[in-house]
Amino acid sequence: MLVKVDTAAVQGLQAIPVTTEVYATRGVQFYLVGLPDNAVKESHERIVAAIQNSGYRFPIQSITVNLTPADLKKEGSAYDLPIAIGILATADEISHDRLGKYLMVGELSLDGSLLPIRGALPIAIMARKQGYEGLIVPKGNIREAAVVNNIKVYGASNIQEVIDLLNNKEGAIEPTEIDTRKDFYDRQNHFELDFSDVRGQESVKRAMEVAAAGGHNLIMIGPPGSGKSMIAKRLPTILPPLSLSESLETTQIHSVAGKLNCNTSLIAQRPFRSPHHTISQVALVGGGQNPQPGEISLAHNGVLFLDELPEFSRTVLEVLRQPLEDRVINVSRARYAVTYPASFMFVASMNPCPCGYYGDPTHHCTCTPGRIQQYMSKISGPLLDRIDIHCEIQAVPFAQLSQMQPGEPSAAIRERVIRARNIQTERFRSLPSGRAGVGAVHCNAQMSEKMLHEFAEPDAASLDMLRMAMERLKLSARAYSRILKVARTIADLAGSEKVQSMHIAEAIGYRNLDRGDWAERGV
Ligand SMILES: Nc1ncnc2c1ncn2[C@@H]1O[C@H](COP(=O)(O)OP(=O)(O)OP(=O)(O)O)[C@@H](O)[C@H]1O
Numbered sequence: 001m002l003v004k005v006d007t008a009a010v011q012g013l014q015a016i017p018v019t020t021e022v023y024a025t026r027g028v029q030f031y032l033v034g035l036p037d038n039a040v041k042e043s044h045e046r047i048v049a050a051i052q053n054s055g056y057r058f059p060i061q062s063i064t065v066n067l068t069p070a071d072l073k074k075e076g077s078a079y080d081l082p083i084a085i086g087i088l089a090t091a092d093e094i095s096h097d098r099l100g101k102y103l104m105v106g107e108l109s110l111d112g113s114l115l116p117i118r119g120a121l122p123i124a125i126m127a128r129k130q131g132y133e134g135l136i137v138p139k140g141n142i143r144e145a146a147v148v149n150n151i152k153v154y155g156a157s158n159i160q161e162v163i164d165l166l167n168n169k170e171g172a173i174e175p176t177e178i179d180t181r182k183d184f185y186d187r188q189n190h191f192e193l194d195f196s197d198v199r200g201q202e203s204v205k206r207a208m209e210v211a212a213a214g215g216h217n218l219i220m221i222g223p224p225g226s227g228k229s230m231i232a233k234r235l236p237t238i239l240p241p242l243s244l245s246e247s248l249e250t251t252q253i254h255s256v257a258g259k260l261n262c263n264t265s266l267i268a269q270r271p272f273r274s275p276h277h278t279i280s281q282v283a284l285v286g287g288g289q290n291p292q293p294g295e296i297s298l299a300h301n302g303v304l305f306l307d308e309l310p311e312f313s314r315t316v317l318e319v320l321r322q323p324l325e326d327r328v329i330n331v332s333r334a335r336y337a338v339t340y341p342a343s344f345m346f347v348a349s350m351n352p353c354p355c356g357y358y359g360d361p362t363h364h365c366t367c368t369p370g371r372i373q374q375y376m377s378k379i380s381g382p383l384l385d386r387i388d389i390h391c392e393i394q395a396v397p398f399a400q401l402s403q404m405q406p407g408e409p410s411a412a413i414r415e416r417v418i419r420a421r422n423i424q425t426e427r428f429r430s431l432p433s434g435r436a437g438v439g440a441v442h443c444n445a446q447m448s449e450k451m452l453h454e455f456a457e458p459d460a461a462s463l464d465m466l467r468m469a470m471e472r473l474k475l476s477a478r479a480y481s482r483i484l485k486v487a488r489t490i491a492d493l494a495g496s497e498k499v500q501s502m503h504i505a506e507a508i509g510y511r512n513l514d515r516g517d518w519a520e521r522g523v
C-alpha cells in the first residue's frame with residue numbers, strides 16, 4: 001500500500017514542498033531514501049519507539065520511505081512526524097481521505113511527544129501559498145506559525161493528537177488563532193532598558209542619536225567601566241520601531257535559526273546581537289554543514305555589537321566587510337548556495353590601548369605609542385572605513401554619578417530620530433534602486449558618492465573650513481565623505497535643508513581614529 005504525506009524542507013529562508021511517500025509490502029525491512037542526512041536516517045528508531053509508546057503497533061512489513069524531490073538534501077528531524085503518520089496510515093490506523101489537506105512537520109520524542117523544529121514560519125508561509133487547508137506543527141512552534149493567516153494552524157503536543165485530528169475524532173485539537181498584529185504593536189514600545197539610566201555622557205548619547213538617525217555605524221573608544229556596553233545595549237530603544245514587513249523578515253531568520261522562544265510570534269523590537277569575541281567565522285556570517293544564518297543575519301534590521309573589537313580574530317573581522325557593504329551575505333559551499341539578509345547597524349567598542357587608560361585623566365596609561373599603534377592596527381583600515389562615527393568616552397566618576405539626575409528618556413530621543421528618518425525617506429523615495437543585488441537607499445549612511453554631491457554638498461565657507469580642519473587634524477582622505485554623510489544627518493536632525501558649517505564641525509569631531517596623531521596625544 002502507498003500513502004503520501006506532505007511536508008517541507010527549508011533552504012536558506014525558503015520552505016520547499018516535500019512529499020513523504022510510504023510504501024508497505026511483505027517483508028521486514030525499513031528503507032529510507034531521498035537524500036536524507038544522518039538526523040533523518042536516525043528517525044527510524046525514534047518513530048518505532050514513538051508509535052509503540054503511543055499504544056500502536058509498528059507494522060511488521062517491509063516499509064520504504066521516499067522523500068521527494070529526491071535531489072533536494074533533507075536535513076534535521078522535522079520529517080519524523082510525516083513519516084510516522086505515513087506508516088500508521090499504511091496500517092489503516094489513519095483515514096486516508098483527509099491526509100492530503102494537511103502539511104505537517106515535527107520531531108518525535110521516544111514517548112510520542114512532538115518537539116519544536118526550525119523554520120516553522122517560512123513553512124507556514126509556503127503552506128498557505130500552496131493552498132493547504134491546515135498546517136500541523138509541534139506546540140512549541142505554534143506562535144511563530146500562527147503569524148500566517150488564511151490557513152488553519154494546529155499545534156500538537158504529541159502524535160496521538162495528530163492521529164485524532166486526521167481521524168476527525170470528537171474533541172480533537174482546534175486551530176490556534178492569535179492576534180499577532182495586536183500582540184506585535186503591544187510589545188513594540190516596552191523596553192527593559194532606557195537611555196535615562198545613563199547619567200551624564202551627553203556627547204556619547206548625542207553621537208548615538210546621530211548614528212541612529214542616519215543609520216551610521218559607530219565605534220566607541222573608552223576605558224573599562226566607562227559605560228560602553230551599557231550605552232550600546234540601549235541603542236534599539238531609540239531606533240525607529242520595526243515595521244510589520246521588517247519584523248516578518250527578521251522573524252523568519254530567527255525561525256530558521258531555531259532562535260525564537262516558544263512565547264514569541266513576531267519579533268517586535270529591533271534585535272541586538274552581541275557575540276563574544278571568540279566567535280567563529282561561520283557563527284558570525286552563517287553557513288556550516290547544514291547552512292544556518294549567522295549573527296549578522298540574526299541582527300538583520302537591528303544592531304550588531306562587537307564589544308572589545310580588537311579581541312576578535314582578524315579573519316572574522318575581514319568577513320564582515322562584504323555584508324557591511326551589500327547588506328546581504330552569500331554563503332556558498334560545494335553543495336549549496338544560499339543568501340541571507342544582513343542589513344544591520346554595526347556598533348563596536350574598544351579600549352584606547354592595551355592597558356585601557358590611554359587619555360584617561362584619572363589613570364596613568366602604561367602603554368608606549370608603539371604598543372598603542374600596534375593595538376589600533378588590529379582593526380584593519382577597510383573595516384574602519386565602514387564606520388562613520390568614532391566617539392571617545394570617558395568614565396563618569398562615581399561620586400558624580402550618584403548625584404546626577406536621570407538622563408533624557410529614550411522615547412524623547414527616538415522621536416527626534418524618527419523625524420530625521422522621515423526626512424530621509426522623502427529624500428530617497430524617488431531614487432531608483434542601487435546596484436544589482438543591493439537594495440534601495442533608506443538612510444544617509446547608505447548614500448553613494450554621487451548622492452553625497454547631490455544631497456550633502458556644503459557651501460563654499462563650510463568647504464574651506466573642512467579643508468582646513470582636515471589639514472590641521474591630519475585627517476585621512478577617507479574621512480572626507482564620512483564627514484559629509486554624518487553632517488547630512490546632523491542637518492536632518494536640526495531640520496535644516498542645507499548642510500551648514502556647524503553640522504560639518506560636529507561631524508569632524510566624530511573622526512578621532514582618522515587623526516594622524518591618535519597615538520601621540522597626551523603622551
Ligand atoms: N554614565 C553612567 N550612568 C550610569 N551608570 C553607569 C555609567 N557609566 C557606567 N555605569 C555603570 O558602570 C557599569 C559598567 O559599565 P559598562 O560595562 O557599560 O562599561 P564598559 O565601558 O563596557 O566597560 P568594559 O570596557 O570593562 O567592558 C554599568 O553597568 C553601570 O552600572
Ligand SMILES: [Mg+2]
Pocket residue numbers: 228229230307
Ligand atoms: Mg563592556
